[in-house]
Amino acid sequence: MTSYIIRRLLQIIPTVFVALSFLFFIFFALPGDPAQLIAGGAERSVEPGVLERINERYGLGDPILVQFKDYWQRTIQWDLGESFLNRRSVNEILGERAVASIRLAIWALIIEVLVGLSVGLLSAIRRYSWSDRFTTIVTAVASAIPVFVLGFVLQWLFAVKPNQWDWPEWARLRTSGIGPDSWTLFFIPTGEQWRYLILPAITLASVTTALLARMTRGSMLEVLRSDYMRTARAKGLRERDVVIRHGLRNAMLPVVTLIGLDFGTAIGAAVLTETTFSWPGLGSQIVTSVNDRDLPVLLGLTLAVVLAYAFVNLIVDISYAWFDPRIRLGKGEQA
Amino acid sequence: MTLTEQTAPGRIEAGAEPTDVADLGAARPLRADVWRRFKRNRLAMLGLGFIILLTLVAIFAPLIAPYGITERSSGHFREGPSLDHWFGTDAIGRDVFSRVVYGARVSLRIGFLATLIALVVGLILGATAGFFGGATDSLIMRFTDVFLAIPYIILAVSIATVVGRSENSIILILGLTGWLFVTRIVRASFLGLRRLEYVEAATALGFSRPRIMFRHILPNALQPIIVYGTIAIGAVILSEAALSFVGVGPQEPIPAWGAMVAQAGGGSLASAPHMLFFPAAAICLTVLAFVFVGDGLRDSLDPKLK
Numbered sequence: 001m002t003s004y005i006i007r008r009l010l011q012i013i014p015t016v017f018v019a020l021s022f023l024f025f026i027f028f029a030l031p032g033d034p035a036q037l038i039a040g041g042a043e044r045s046v047e048p049g050v051l052e053r054i055n056e057r058y059g060l061g062d063p064i065l066v067q068f069k070d071y072w073q074r075t076i077q078w079d080l081g082e083s084f085l086n087r088r089s090v091n092e093i094l095g096e097r098a099v100a101s102i103r104l105a106i107w108a109l110i111i112e113v114l115v116g117l118s119v120g121l122l123s124a125i126r127r128y129s130w131s132d133r134f135t136t137i138v139t140a141v142a143s144a145i146p147v148f149v150l151g152f153v154l155q156w157l158f159a160v161k162p163n164q165w166d167w168p169e170w171a172r173l174r175t176s177g178i179g180p181d182s183w184t185l186f187f188i189p190t191g192e193q194w195r196y197l198i199l200p201a202i203t204l205a206s207v208t209t210a211l212l213a214r215m216t217r218g219s220m221l222e223v224l225r226s227d228y229m230r231t232a233r234a235k236g237l238r239e240r241d242v243v244i245r246h247g248l249r250n251a252m253l254p255v256v257t258l259i260g261l262d263f264g265t266a267i268g269a270a271v272l273t274e275t276t277f278s279w280p281g282l283g284s285q286i287v288t289s290v291n292d293r294d295l296p297v298l299l300g301l302t303l304a305v306v307l308a309y310a311f312v313n314l315i316v317d318i319s320y321a322w323f324d325p326r327i328r329l330g331k332g333e334q335a
Numbered sequence: 336m337t338l339t340e341q342t343a344p345g346r347i348e349a350g351a352e353p354t355d356v357a358d359l360g361a362a363r364p365l366r367a368d369v370w371r372r373f374k375r376n377r378l379a380m381l382g383l384g385f386i387i388l389l390t391l392v393a394i395f396a397p398l399i400a401p402y403g404i405t406e407r408s409s410g411h412f413r414e415g416p417s418l419d420h421w422f423g424t425d426a427i428g429r430d431v432f433s434r435v436v437y438g439a440r441v442s443l444r445i446g447f448l449a450t451l452i453a454l455v456v457g458l459i460l461g462a463t464a465g466f467f468g469g470a471t472d473s474l475i476m477r478f479t480d481v482f483l484a485i486p487y488i489i490l491a492v493s494i495a496t497v498v499g500r501s502e503n504s505i506i507l508i509l510g511l512t513g514w515l516f517v518t519r520i521v522r523a524s525f526l527g528l529r530r531l532e533y534v535e536a537a538t539a540l541g542f543s544r545p546r547i548m549f550r551h552i553l554p555n556a557l558q559p560i561i562v563y564g565t566i567a568i569g570a571v572i573l574s575e576a577a578l579s580f581v582g583v584g585p586q587e588p589i590p591a592w593g594a595m596v597a598q599a600g601g602g603s604l605a606s607a608p609h610m611l612f613f614p615a616a617a618i619c620l621t622v623l624a625f626v627f628v629g630d631g632l633r634d635s636l637d638p639k640l641k
Contacts (some may be wrong), residue, residue: 018481022481140627143626144573146576146577146579146615149619153611156421156611160604162607205617268487271488272577287492298493306485310484
């Protein structure tokens with residue numbers, strides 16, 4: 001087990017290296033002079049002296065391979081450089097933005113697991129009931145609604161309309177921004193904060209919740225048919241224990257795979273949610289940086305996201321062993 | 336992954352019919368069978384109907400749309416639906432209905448072409464990896480792993496910024512990022528199929544490797560690819576909308592649905608929610624239609640799967 005984890009950790013290194021190098025070269029090898037961008041955009045004409053000074057300050061005049069080497073030398077020491085745009089340290093931006101993203105993600109995850117698991121479970125137990133049909137349709141529709149559309153519709157319904165319809169003050173939510181940014185215990189909103197948090201959290205959770213519910217349903221249906229469920233009932237266990245302890249745990253294996261695979265989807269959803277709600281997290285910053293061609297910020301934040309992605313996948317693989325003790329990690333190659 | 340592993344053996348039995356000489360007599364009933372099962376799926380038929388309708392709308396857009404995509408009616412800003420403007424007008428007085436109609440062209444063209452690129456690249460790489468195995472296989476799969484390690488949207492947004500923001504670059508980006516999953520699916524099928532007797536027979540007959548790969552194995556690996564391809568068109572349209580939304584899609588005045596939704600945000604939400612609803616509904620219905628057709632295809636191609 002330990003050796004498996006270590007080997008997987010080592011595998012992350014080349015993957016992250018190649019992925020980031022690819023992004024690095026994309027931004028340098030293709031048309032578009034970064035110095036020109038720092039000076040104010042591709043279309044604007046700049047005095048020649050300005051470009052030279054920029055090139056010198058950021059080392060952009062060096063051959064690309066030298067820059068590449070410098071970049072990795074700094075990155076290995078976790079020095080992510082400073083923003084082209086406002087010269088703020090990327091590490092600082094990352095710290096600030098990551099916290100906002102994680103807070104949002106925690107709430108989205110809570111919603112996803114609570115709603116997705118219970119809805120999937122209920123659908124499976126009451127198969128073909130009207131609530132099951134309803135769930136099936138809702139989950140299909142939910143996965144076809146773009147995140148940003150849902151975000152705007154929720155904003156319109158719960159933040160814009162309540163003002164026009166004169167709803168009581170407590171029922172009015174906010175359209176965008178992070179609000180007073182007041183939290184306790186890191187992630188529990190205090191004061192007015194919840195008005196800003198609810199809508200983006202629901203929006204972010206929507207896609208993955210639908211997927212989780214659908215997957216749990218399918219997986220549970222399979223499990224419910226199996227012999228050990230009959231055995232568990234036959235030996236007189238309470239129905240709740242049968243379903244939760246014998247059923248759900250076994251049904252979790254494919255579901256966990258899906259949660260891992262969907263982390264990529266979740267990142268995409270986070271980028272869109274944060275943009276829709278102007279939530280100051282990693283996702284909205286990445287979009288801004290791409291539009292500004294703020295390469296150090298973009299590469300720094302991407303590094304963080306890619307690392308997080310790799311670790312989530314690792315944790316998913318390890319959790320297989322917990323859900324299904326028959327799986328021995330590290331013995332033989334996993335597909 | 337699991338889908339293909341389950342599907343592949345199912346196909347092998349069907350593949351046991353005469354493989355080399357195309358037996359049209361046997362092929363036609365099979366296709367009719369699939370169509371018969373597909374017809375019974377109401378949602379899938381509904382989806383197919385919508386896609387056909389949408390395609391017609393896209394083709395005859397100039398005849399259907401009452402206004403041009405840049406035509407402004409002065410003084411009518413952010414006006415709600417009326418007889419003159421069925422879907423209302425946007426912030427600078429353009430007719431939303433006309434723009435949604437023309438937007439169908441953008442979305443469908445991007446959806447079909449990008450999926451085509453993804454399928455071609457994915458087929459070649461996946462077939463190569465699965466057929467040759469060994470070092471070629473691990474090289475190609477490592478390569479896809481690296482790209483899968485970059486969250487999709489970041490990859491797409493980065494490339495879009497660099498290669499420019501136009502319809503063609505979006506097609507290229509979505510195609511070149513979409514092949515990753517196709518490669519995996521094709522590889523999985525090929526891994527299973529290449530050990531079968533008919534491949535051995537073809538090899539013994541001295542056929543070239545490309546011929547064996549694409550004439551003998553591919554037809555038997557086609558099912559999951561067709562299903563994935565259909566769903567992928569919907570997914571590509573969804574991604575295109577997302578990229579347009581964050582501003583890296585086709586640029587103004589091209590009416591991309593995602594960009595239209597983005598324009599509806601902020602202040603317009605309160606005064607002109609119709610700017611949000613119509614393009615948003617267009618995106619949702621289109622994506623849903625492709626998902627339904629894909630699901631229907633999967634069930635009717637392989638009834639055992641259900």
